Amino acid sequence: MKRREIIAALGAFTIGIKPVRGAKPDRIKPQVGDVLVHAFGEKAGVVIQSDDIETDRVFAFPMSPEGVVRRGSLHNQVTLLRLDESLMSVKTKRHAAGPILAVSAACTHTGCEVSGWEPETNELVCPCHGSRFDVLDASRVLLGPAAKPLALLPIANIEGSFQVTGKFSRRVGPEPAF
Template identity: 30%
Template sequence: MTDHTDSHAELAPAATAEPIADPGLAPHLPRPTDVDPKAERRAERQVAAMFVASMICAILFVIAYYSLDIKDSWDTFLGFGASNLALGLSLGFALLLIGIGVIQWSRKLMVDHEISELRHPAASDESDREKVLADLALGLEESGIGRRPLVRNTLLGALGFIGIPAVVALNDLGPDATPSNIKKTLEKTFWKAGKRVVNDVTGRWIKASDMEIGQLVNAEPEGLVDAFDPRATPEDQERIEAGSLHGAELQVAKTKSAVIVVRMEPKDMTTATQEWAHQGIAVYSKICTHVGCPIALWEQQTHHLLCPCHQSTFDLADKGRVVFGPAARPLPQLPIEVDSEGYLVAKSDFLEPVGPSYWERDSK
């Protein structure tokens, strides 16, 4: 059995022992820049050099923005576009150099003395606020911002230049929504009369006779493959090398042209839907008209298509009419027919803009 009396007796002296004395702060050692004017000037020049380098990076951002074409430089370096890489690096270094410069300024040049502050209630009274203001004024004085015009002015310059990339990048918000721009962009997709409908997984043309009642297939127009696509045929490669769509343009075309193909009983469709369909097979844009999520949740019995993002529901038996949810426009239907070999082909491009509808979309 353990003897607890002895162990308590051993602990007793420790409970009444004197608290450990406050060891205090280590003696303050001056920094090289505090005692050597040369080191101080060198540090000042280093800090200024970082701010100047930041300005140069901001200018490089602007040069890269205008000189590197995002379309031509897609996938050029480790899967990143040269344009994206140059923009990211130049802007990243511009910000980083300002940060490092400010840190070096405070470490090497600002006044270096230790301050101890007693804890007190959080609410501050008038005298505290006055003290804070006085401390701020003292901090400004001690930072040397008035005495070091070189550092101050280069920092102000770097902060001014860092705004330039942000202003330049506003250019990427896209063209003005003039009728002619809308016609060329929002109202145009890769679909046109005679383009075959292709299963977007297998890359095979879709035959009308292969579609079953109740089936849904994700599809796209033929010809939308890039050089890295395992489905690309030798003919595709030739087309790509001949300067057809590639890079960012190809991705945009794929996104805007994505469709779903569904088959239902023709008698369940409205007459208007049947006119653009073929024997119960209808093709609709896959892009939700609310804010653009891809949709493919298909209820065979009701012919409803549900968007997973905000539950907009479209009736595919009735021209994509919105039956529920926040979408404000029907899902665009692509007019189709079959060609002489029985494959599904488009009769034309979409006759209305595809995609979200939160701005003025129609050119008419």
């Protein structure tokens, strides 16, 4: 996709996504045009390049064009993974930037950080109660107690870094208790 086409596409998405009035900028959900930055370690806050994502996963937060890193909520944290595109389901492919997929790090069971990754089977694993998610198939649940898939964040590769192009594919984290 050419740069001009990408900017036009991003503009179209912007219409549907508005910041929550009164929310702190670092807690506002990912917005179209945000760029993904390293969440932790000595590179925290540095824009993630395609080369940074090799065999291991990379944790990321979105950063606004003004430089606000939206680290105020686990619901904004994503796991970036490099996957085999030929094995991705249609839905997974639709959210990915080529081989790179961004998956919510907030478990849909009770909201723990999904920090485990098993590259041999392409499964994300929640350490709290052992739920497993198949990232190649839109993060569907392979093993509970989680009942819902992890949310996918649509991204595009813009000159080697990753920009948000839309809303999460579903509610992030657990369903509300009634």
